[in-house]
Amino acid sequence: MPHPDMEWMNLFGLRYTDEAVTDFLSKQPPHKADKPSDGSQYVVCEQGGFDLLFDTRHAQASSTSNRQDRRLSGIFFYNDGVDKHQRYPGPLPLGFDFADGRPGLLHKHTPERTWVIGEGRVPVDHPEPDHDRWDFAPLQVSAHYGDDGVEILYFVVSQPSGKPEWKPAETWQSLALLPDRKADAIKLYREKHNVGVAEAKRAVEQHAAQAAR
Template structure:
């Protein structure tokens, strides 16, 4: 699966022709039931989850015509039952990169520690770092125990 295929889906409604064609060409995706206006499509085999929700976030009521791809999750091997995502990762990032490698490739826009909020980039053992690129955000989420990158989340930057 090519990363460009995934990026072309950003902002597309879940039942659009483009999204339906993508799912037909990639039958490993399981489309979950919607919950509070959010809906996931999960492919453990490809190491990818897609999040569909309205532009203004999750909400109750009928939202099928509002649910667009807002985020994609790219998983490392074994995380949450996924195989490792094999496509290109923006900014030249790789799952084998250490946090130091990622920061050397690009300085994060924000560093976060769950329970403390935003922290300095040199904070030891943060929960994740986030970068901004080409109208998107990418965040690397780290294991508390090992510091390894568990997954990347790429999200549309909303105006």
């Protein structure tokens, strides 16, 4: 059962003009609705420390989806000073708090995914992740960090996108570290450097050996 001060949990899937949304916003500090862009629209409440994201992800699987039928799919809760927002003062999912920092969050709950931009999914013990994500059925919550990988800049509570998880393109360097993909690594090295098999094989083996040290 949602926390009594987490009224926003009941707003997912509703339009900006729906009565429950307008009633919720009427009890918050002043906000502004940005101009829609690419099927998305943000409602920004800097004094309240949060933004609402309305988009069409609910209808993306339909060939007849209406790009004007935007519904709430995500809420951003900000730390003080982030994107000109004041710190969100209300309770957060899973008992999280901005003061926890990443170590405190991990102590409370183990994330189901840790992420680095450009690399994708990484081990939870990665020293400088961009964000962690936890299940918060039927939603999900993610914590996004500063450059040190510790300070919490903001939380996002969202509906699952339903899209396949992004994965980085394979490179000869990454494949060289996988014993069963050595042949693929050699092939990619040859294509990239226009060299023979022997030279590519030597480069791949050297890279794997250095990484194993």
